[in-house]
Amino acid sequence: MKISMKVNGETVSAEVESRTLLVAFIREQLRLTGTHVGCDTGQCGACTIHMNGLAVKSCNVLAVQAEGADILTIEGLAGxxxxxxxxxxxxxxxxxxxxxxxxxxxxxxxxxxxxxxxxxxxxxxxxxxxxxxxxxxxxxxxxxxxxxxxxxxxxxxx
Amino acid sequence: MHPFNYRNPKSVAEAAAALAEGGDVRLLAGGQSLIAAMKLRLSAPTDLIDLGGIGELTGIRVDGAGITVGAMTRHAEVARSKEVQAKIPALASLAGSIGDRMVRNMGTIGGSLAHNDPVADYPAAVLGLNATVHTNKRNIAADDFFTGMFETALQTGEIIVSVSFPVPRRAAYVKFRNPASRYAIVGVMAAASASGVRVAVTGAASCVFRVGAMEQALAAKWSPDALAGISVPADQLNSDMHASAEYRAHLITVMARRAVEAAK
CATH class of the missing domain: 1.10.150.120 ([2Fe-2S]-binding domain)
Known part of the structure; x- marks a missing residue:
């Protein structure tokens, strides 16, 4: 599936499987490895990013759910x-x-x-x-x- | 996670049509339980219908009868809603106590109710506040909605659209958390309204339930002391490494007393 979203201010588009987790998309396709996978079960919060201004656990969100979203990762914080x-x-x-x-x-x-x-x-x-x-x-x-x-x-x- | 076909309808009617095509279809709400279950392959649908793009399922409305919450409204939205805080503070605080802040930013009331996890908080709110679950096909009274562990009255092809809560005269929800997981070992919603008193318990058994003896005692006198000597038999309660059935039975009375005290 084709998805596109804004990540740290830049528009990105990519082909993903429907089952791709948002954290896998961020780390493995965008190569933004500052977002970590700790427990991979939605408990530890190491994968926390902002989606449309709200903190979410990106290991518990599908990349396709972020279609059109505004994503902020740790790499996007510094000025x-x-x-x-x-x-x-x-x-x-x-x-x-x-x-x-x-x-x-x-x-x-x-x-x-x-x-x-x-x-x-x-x-x-x-x-x-x-x-x-x-x-x-x-x-x-x-x-x-x-x-x-x-x-x-x-x-x-x- | 096994592969699946993903669909992203823009209306309830479109989602219902996709659902009617049959197969092993699941609805995706906030995904805070379903995606975790799919990763563990406890759930492996062939088709996933994402309700996240359906605007008509979101939002909080206040009318004469009470508060109606759209099925896809996130826990965090209910928790910080000025209307909910003003009309049913017990509901706002319950929503604000679910999971953690990231879970509350994704998780939805409709998803929680359809999932009907035995330790979920929202079932206690719906049953304790005598809410009505509105689906694309009918309205379901709280007393008829929760039918067992992870089971509800929802039928194939049915989608929760919203939940309406009448405004109680007084209500409070108190839970005793597992100190590690933070889930409710026991959670009690106690509420008094024009239609009577309700005491709903979550976390303690396979499904949320009411405690008739406590409701009668509180209807006669709304006071923690009215619950003295009233307890739920332990034989129907969960027993696990975190708490024995007898301990849960004890906690139900303690949490109910605290809820009544908090709802004075």
Whole structure:
């Protein structure tokens, strides 16, 4: 089947099987391997991307379901000359990662979280990140990073 | 996942026509259960009809009788709807407690109801709030809709179009989550409305069910204490590595008391 969608601002068209998962399309056909496959069962959140502005688990979505959609992956976050997105910057600054495998999903999920809760409490962050698992159990710094990232997103650097 | 033919109709009539062609056809709503099942080959349809492009299936409408939610409305939309929050806060908070934020951005009420997972939250809302399920063929009362584990009254060729919820006088949903999976080990919706009191339980048995003895006691007096001494027999309840049937029976009464307290 022929599908086309916008990925990180660019229109892409490709031939896929109907059973192709969105995450497989992103990683294997578009070669955007920043989006990770962790559990492949919709639980761990490592494959989180934004579809039409909303965070979804791309291992639990068919590529054909994203026909015409606006997709944002971790590769699409940074600005000009590699300037990090405020949430990425916060993860860097607060060392919100250990092995880094869950990080792309954490960052994409955290941005969606802040879009819905512009000034989240620690309790809100912990509750609303329940769809993202960090097997290093490095949650403490992740929560700190999300809180800082929320502040940076409210008042972007000049 | 096995290969399948994919179709993407633009109207309910078109979807119904595709469904009527027969074969091993499944409807794809948000896909948060179905795609996972297909990946495990627990489900292997030959044809998949995606309802995601059908505009008439989405949206939340408020009318005199209550709130009508389109079958393809995502959990997150119900959770953040100002209308639902104002008229039936228990429904908004229930929708906001399903799965996680990514699941809620994809999962739909129609998909959840048609799937009728024994631990799903929405069946408790539909049964507890005495909602009506509207399909492309008929209207089905909540009491007639859920017929067993993963089974409903839906017939071949039938598509859920919307669900209408009457506005209760008071209602609350409280669940005891599995600490790892976050699914409901027991979830209870307690509601009082003009048509009476309802107590609906999910997670505890093979299918959502009502607790008549609790409903009668709460109809006489809406108070957690009215439930003292009332429990559901354990012999019909699920028993697994997470909770024994006796523990679930105990939790039903505790969750029901908390729901009544929350719905004061």
């Amino acid at each position: 000009d000359e590699g300037r990090l997105h405020p949430m990425q910057e916060a993860f860097r600054e607060h060392h919100g990662l250990q092995c880094g495998f869950c990080t792309p999903g954490m960052v994409m999920s955290a941005i969606d979280l802040v879009n819905n809760h512009p000034n989240p409490s620690e309790e809100t962050i912990r509750a609303e990140l329940d769809g993202n698992l960090c097997r290093c159990t490095g949650y403490h710094n992740i929560v700190k990073a999300v809180k800082a990232g929320a502040a940076y997103m409210r008042t972007p650097a000049p």
